[in-house]
Amino acid sequence: MFCGLGVPGELAARVPAEERGAGRDDVRLLVSRGTEVSHHAFRELAGLLRAGDVLVVNTSATLPAAVDGRVEAAAAGRGAGERVVVHFSSLGDDLRWAVELRSPLETGATLPRRGGPAGTVVRLAGGGWLVLEEPVGAGGERLWWARVSVRDVPGLLERYGRPIRYGYTERDQPLAAYQTVFALPSADGGGSAEMPSAGRPFTAAMVAELVSRGVQFAPLTLHTGVASAEAHEPPYPERFQVPAATAWLVNAARAGGGRIVAVGTTAVRALESAAGPDGVVREAAGWTGLVVTPERGVRVVDGLLTGLHEPQASHLLMLEAVAGRAALRRGYAEALRHRYLWHEFGDVHLLLPEQTGKGRSL
Numbered sequence: 001m002f003c004g005l006g007v008p009g010e011l012a013a014r015v016p017a018e019e020r021g022a023g024r025d026d027v028r029l030l031v032s033r034g035t036e037v038s039h040h041a042f043r044e045l046a047g048l049l050r051a052g053d054v055l056v057v058n059t060s061a062t063l064p065a066a067v068d069g070r071v072e073a074a075a076a077g078r079g080a081g082e083r084v085v086v087h088f089s090s091l092g093d094d095l096r097w098a099v100e101l102r103s104p105l106e107t108g109a110t111l112p113r114r115g116g117p118a119g120t121v122v123r124l125a126g127g128g129w130l131v132l133e134e135p136v137g138a139g140g141e142r143l144w145w146a147r148v149s150v151r152d153v154p155g156l157l158e159r160y161g162r163p164i165r166y167g168y169t170e171r172d173q174p175l176a177a178y179q180t181v182f183a184l185p186s187a188d189g190g191g192s193a194e195m196p197s198a199g200r201p202f203t204a205a206m207v208a209e210l211v212s213r214g215v216q217f218a219p220l221t222l223h224t225g226v227a228s229a230e231a232h233e234p235p236y237p238e239r240f241q242v243p244a245a246t247a248w249l250v251n252a253a254r255a256g257g258g259r260i261v262a263v264g265t266t267a268v269r270a271l272e273s274a275a276g277p278d279g280v281v282r283e284a285a286g287w288t289g290l291v292v293t294p295e296r297g298v299r300v301v302d303g304l305l306t307g308l309h310e311p312q313a314s315h316l317l318m319l320e321a322v323a324g325r326a327a328l329r330r331g332y333a334e335a336l337r338h339r340y341l342w343h344e345f346g347d348v349h350l351l352l353p354e355q356t357g358k359g360r361s362l
Helices: 042-048 153-160 204-212 244-255 265-273 315-323 325-337
Strands: 028-033 036-041 054-058 066-073 083-091 097-104 110-112 121-124 129-135 143-148 216-223 238-242 260-263 284-288 303-307 348-352
Touching (some): 028 042, 036 042, 036 325, 042 204, 054 244, 066 153, 083 121, 083 153, 083 238, 204 216, 216 244, 216 265, 238 265, 244 260, 260 265, 265 284, 265 303, 265 315, 315 325, 315 348
Parallel strands (some): 028 348, 054 216, 054 260, 260 303
Antiparallel strands (some): 028 036, 066 083, 097 110, 097 143, 121 129, 129 143, 216 238, 238 284, 303 348
16 A cells, blocks of 8 residues: 555564553554644543543453464375464354464564365364364465364463464563453453554553543454464454444444544444444444445544554555545654554554544544
């Protein structure tokens, strides 16, 4: 989307903000209102919102979804004995798991690896095993549906798993570093394979300050699957839930002139999946395959708080749907010029409606 706007490697946030500075909220905040850009500390967020605004947050907890394994058997013996890291992505309705096999590096990071073939058996840490059955989606090679011998996969992950991380990070981090203040345990042990990272800079103190100023929070859940960090594929279907109370709050706020600001692309995907063509949000749950694009547009979301995404990332189409291409190009050019940090431990970008002379912002 942004030809010529490459991200220098030194702008990757390699460690969490609390290791670089004074806390997880010690990150910078780039604010775009149309093509107007301003620079702030994230701790100034309360002053950039107004009473009646609603922040829509994802309460999905991050799972320790990376587990060591070894290919025990494969078609024609290909890959037998190979060490792999299994990324557990999503639990299907038929109790199979969507998984990604990756090749481990000595640094603890991993490299992409072609999935399959069907019938491949992978022995997991702790003695369990899985069998790859078929690709997730037609023509897919990265994610595969697998039968897992262990009934309690969340328990397996808790005992033997660790958070998924990619090569731009410096080292493994504890699971707590990948949880947001909004994370809630799921009754079935489910959660996100990767952190809903836009919510990471929030602290309990900031939430209290925002509430004291009249900003409301609307929770929903979307369990994120494994991203395609290298291939930048569109997101696969993911499980979500928008409670009736959240639907009511969003609809009431919009009727009263409040702005709906999603915290993260996952919140946009879930909320827009529950919005009808009439712009009314209704209670909803299940799987969503919605891909928000400029052609589809947004029905409910007025603004978005998100991290900074790679120039090839499919998420940028969603950002363009919310803010427009001109605003996005200007914002990212400024982020590069001022050397903002990218990725889940990096700085954040607030996209708000363009200011108008009077009345509600458009």
